[in-house]
Amino acid sequence: MANDQLSFLNPEFLKSVAARPVRILCEYLEPAERMRRARIRDTIVFFGSARSRSPEEAERRMVEARQEIERAGAPTPDMESRLARAEYGLRVSRYYSDALELARRVTEWSKSLTGSHHFIVCSGGSGGMMEAANRGASMAGGKTVGLHISLATEEDVNPYVSPEMVFRFHYFFMRKFWFIYLAKALVVFPGGFGTMDELFEVLTLIQTKKPRKTMPIILFGVEFWNEIVNFEALLKWGMISAEDLSLFLMTDSVDEAFNYLKSRLEELYPSPEKLDEVKLI
Numbered sequence: 001m002a003n004d005q006l007s008f009l010n011p012e013f014l015k016s017v018a019a020r021p022v023r024i025l026c027e028y029l030e031p032a033e034r035m036r037r038a039r040i041r042d043t044i045v046f047f048g049s050a051r052s053r054s055p056e057e058a059e060r061r062m063v064e065a066r067q068e069i070e071r072a073g074a075p076t077p078d079m080e081s082r083l084a085r086a087e088y089g090l091r092v093s094r095y096y097s098d099a100l101e102l103a104r105r106v107t108e109w110s111k112s113l114t115g116s117h118h119f120i121v122c123s124g125g126s127g128g129m130m131e132a133a134n135r136g137a138s139m140a141g142g143k144t145v146g147l148h149i150s151l152a153t154e155e156d157v158n159p160y161v162s163p164e165m166v167f168r169f170h171y172f173f174m175r176k177f178w179f180i181y182l183a184k185a186l187v188v189f190p191g192g193f194g195t196m197d198e199l200f201e202v203l204t205l206i207q208t209k210k211p212r213k214t215m216p217i218i219l220f221g222v223e224f225w226n227e228i229v230n231f232e233a234l235l236k237w238g239m240i241s242a243e244d245l246s247l248f249l250m251t252d253s254v255d256e257a258f259n260y261l262k263s264r265l266e267e268l269y270p271s272p273e274k275l276d277e278v279k280l281i
Helices: 017-038 055-072 077-111 128-139 172-181 193-207 222-228 231-236 242-247 254-268 272-280
Strands: 043-047 120-123 144-149 166-169 183-188 217-220 249-251
Touching: 017 166, 017 172, 043 077, 043 128, 043 193, 055 077, 077 120, 077 128, 077 217, 077 254, 120 128, 128 144, 144 172, 166 172, 172 183, 172 193, 183 193, 183 254, 193 217, 193 242, 217 254, 222 249, 231 242, 249 254
Parallel strands: 043 120, 043 183, 120 144, 144 166, 183 217, 217 249
Antiparallel strands: none
């Protein structure tokens, strides 16, 4: 490699430890420029497990698990474990359908707005609940964003993310910054460690009033969230205040979730017509 090569064209340097601040800055500046060109400044972020399957795929896995046991006659512990996972997978798959439908409705509503705010569905860009959200937005003919993280175990970007809105990140904290920076609302579906990490970071930011905006939060899947997180116990032990329980709405209803998002966002970001009405009053 020539010693007189321009530093910013030197791939060996750009991949080095010394250039880490440059790489971090790139994960801020490059998405910012693309978002600006696409005129995206308002997102509704959908969090949820990448491991969730569509109802069709979950049903197929359930059938395969049962057929395996039938062929064996006497099931092994591994077979029973696979069947149990398939059963829970089928129960969770209903949320895939709910995420798809909610994202579709939100996108159709957003496209009808005449003001300066248009709410774009954004997800982590992978499979499962994220795929469902991008798929629903795509079905409604809207743009949809995927903030993908580069991991050896993570699936590639799902095919429903708008091609020009695929963002790939190396640093988790930069990805989470972009989740929150443009978000005007969040919808959190059942998920694992990653979903919990994202949810509780957002709740902490809102609880401590770090963002200079109000972000409605929906926890979708009452049975799941009540079993996984005991918010009432946190209150009982004095770890949170009663007001903190009002930071989110927990629901199983697409209708309730959509109506809540619509009413809260219309309240927070009124259209020019509504602003005129407010002035007259």
